[in-house]
Amino acid sequence: MAFTSLQSRLGQLPLVLAGPILRRTDARTVTVWVALREARSVAVEVFADGAGAVPLLRGERATVRLGERLHVVAVTARSSQAVLEPGKIYLYDLDFGNNQRLASPNVLSSTGGVTAMAAVAYAGFSKTLPSFALPPSSLGQLRIVHGSCRKSHGGGADALTALHTMLLDSVTDPFARPHHLLLTGDQIYADDVPDVLLHLIRDARTALGLPGEALPDIAPDSPELEPGHRGLYATDQAGMTAVVGIGSSSDFKVAKSHLLTFAEYALMYLFAWSPVLWPAAGDLPAVDRVHPPGTTVDGKDPRKYYAEELAAVTRFRAALADVRHGLANVPTYMIFDDHDVSDDWFLNQAWSRRVLTKPAGRQVVQNGLLAFALFQAWGNTPEAFESGWGAGLLAVAPNWAGSTPILESTLENNRLRHPSDWPTWNFRVTGPDVEAGGVTGPRYELIVLDARTWRSFPGGMSDPPALIEDGRMALQFPPREQTVEVSFVVAPAPVVGNPLPELIQEKVGTGPYGAFIGDRETWELHRGTFEALITRLAARGRPGADGRRKARVVLLSGDVHYGFTTRLQYWGDRPFRELAPAGSDLVAAQLTASACKNQEIKTYVVHAAGYGGLPESGSKRTLGWRARPQVRTGLPSVLPAAWVKTRWQPWLLAGEPPVLELETTPPLIDVTPPPDWAHRRDYLVAAGDLPTALDWAAILPVGVPGNPDPEQFRRAIGKFLGRRAVGVNNFGEVRLTWGSGEDKAVVHTLWWRRKGESTVPIEPLRVFTVSLSFSDANYPRPTAAGAP
Secondary structure: OOOOOHHHHHHHOOOEEEEEEEEEEOOOEEEEEEEEOOOOEEEEEEEEOOOOOOOOEEEEEEOEEEEOOEEEEEEEEEOOOOOOOOOOEEEEEEEOOOOOEOOOOOOOOOOOHHHHHOOOOOOOOOOOOOEEEOOOOOHHHOEEEEEOOEOOOOEOOOHHHHHHHHHHHHOOOOOOOOOEEEEOOOOOOOOOOOHHHHHHHHHHHHHHOOOOOOOOOOOOOOHHHOOOOOHHHHHHHOOOOOOOOOOOOOOOOOHHHOOOOHHHHHHHHHHHHOOOOOOOHHHOOOHHHHOOOOOOEOOEOOHHHHHHHHHHHHHHHHHHHHHHHHHOOOOEEEOOOHHHOOOOOOOOHHHHHHHHOOHHHHHHHHHHHHHHHHHHHHHHOHHHHOOHHHHHHHHHHHHOOOOOHHHOOEEEOOEEEOOOOOOOOOEEEEOOEEEEOOEEEEOEEEEEOOOOOOOEOOOOOOOOOEOOOHHHHHHHOOOOOOOOOEEEEEOOOOOOOOHHHHHHHHHHOOHHHHHHHHOOOOHHHOHHHHHHHHHHHHHOOEEOOOOOEEEEEEEEEOOOOOEEEEEEEEEEOOOHHHOOOOOEEEEEEEEEOOOOEOEOHHHHHHHHHOOOOOOOOOEEEEEEOOOOOEEEEOOOOOOOHHHHHHHHHHHHOOOOOOEEEHHHOOOEEEEEOOOOEEEEEEEOOOOOOOOOOOOHHHOOOOOOOOOOOHHHHHHHHHOOOOOOEEOOOEEEEEEEEEOOOOOEEEEEEEEEOOOOOOOOOOEEEEEEEEEOOOOOOOOOOOOOOOOO
């Protein structure tokens, strides 16, 4: 069938356009986000499975109008008492007034009933409703899942469908089903949108009655705003840098359909989370509908890429039913990364000056942030949207014209600065209260960092940023309860990265354009911020038997488009800047899952190469000092002593703070005084080989020159794929092994498909185990002599 506009399909649309998505949930509150085609006052009711028709919790809230036929709300049911308990299944329903609930006709579908509820509910309960379970009291039963980076036309099949697969196997068991879903960034790709999807978004804006928005320095009907033609405006007028590094300076392939208006950002979320607004799978618009015959895009025939984009978008659309199903049944938390606004968002001082000095740039950034607030942040911290800055954002949204500077940033003294009522995007969640030793409190905490909007730029225009400026980092780590045994910390970019890609980033990402190509914004590239972060993490520890403070941390990240697992251990005798008490130690697991949908050639390289370029030890070991020490080296005695003193020592200990990287320094004889702290990063390998049923032919070339037995070659090489890093679309699962004393570990399972481009089931194919013991003999403390 041919494409038909959404305007002609309005009569077929149900009340619910997207959602329900289960958001912040604990023993006292349950929040559900939903998008509707009509203004309503929506109530959420929570029931215990099998316990009758009287709700345990109920809360009501009016929707916020974004258009004539688009209204959104994050509605919270709240109690002053802890009424929900671990170990039980709970169900929820939505009351839309007019005698309409989720199962009513024309709410989820025209028919309603059990058939309609199958889109958001699983079988096995007393009522056919979406369900959830609170995190268990036992850390050994906690199950957290995480993912990032879903590009609609990215390579491969969507790995977020793993959530639905997990629920099918575990949904009736309150201890086995996932308890938290963490989406750690790039929930949308605002800068890299396929032409076909921008066409659908523009069509939906008209059909749903979202207001138009005047953009600076361009007419509303300009051909430069059509799908495929936006690269010049996005780059020159708005200052965006998504196009840099993909070819010639005139190649706008990536930013050619960049989102610009608030309506476009808002609708992108509906198309990313729900199949409702999409045409039927076979009815997506053909190229001539989007690009009339004779049209060129940047001087090229769009037919050369449109078919490829259309095929990828068709795969994305096919997975949305499973994605929607899963999101309705697991408490979900989200944080932005750059693509939620635009590629390289606040990457460095050069980007910030380039964009924030342009009216179009400021407007586009505000549009992206306002959409993030309504579609992501509202469900993270619903209480913040009841007054103050959150209520202010909800108040301006219905009449947003893009010109109100409520979310406008500036660059002052090499730091990002914002209005006084700037939103607090970072947040904290705690596990259920547990009584232990006469003290009641949570056994774990979840801290989600804002590493985008509080950056500083202490170096040059293109130098790496401090991802969180010193004055703001402490505010993102509030005091913790003394009962907390482990901290989960979401940092969208990995704190401990894969050394091979990061080495390339460091070498390539220099100069005014190299920084945009290399994405030089890793934690380790700015030494002071990296050391400050791990020191603050160590400060959250509890006193141990040896009198030293000890912190166990699980770092959860995305961003990089491959998954991997590393271990960090830190010994802080006299910590950096006294940010932690003397004698503060840390052991952390860095768990990275990325991308849900964005595999490409360069990620396949990481899939095979893993941690290429590491020393044989598989580790990076560092010694640090508050003040520069004296060093005598083992360099040949024929070198003049003055030369050694002036050339080698400053090179070894340059920067703030002074550190020695033991894998890259010459042999050392003596360092005075002893280091104030030390840490080691170990890059882990998954246990075992891949299943023998793996379809090697789909992954490795059919013929291998000079090898008489290609199948043997495939099996020899293939068993190593993904052992160090998974470069195909993946999704992460986190569990703890929590014995007594030092018998503690985290298990990170990466789910992916044996054939990344196909729709074969997603499976848990790689398992990494990270010791969280402070006395593990496999990870001795680094010494000044460079011995292990």
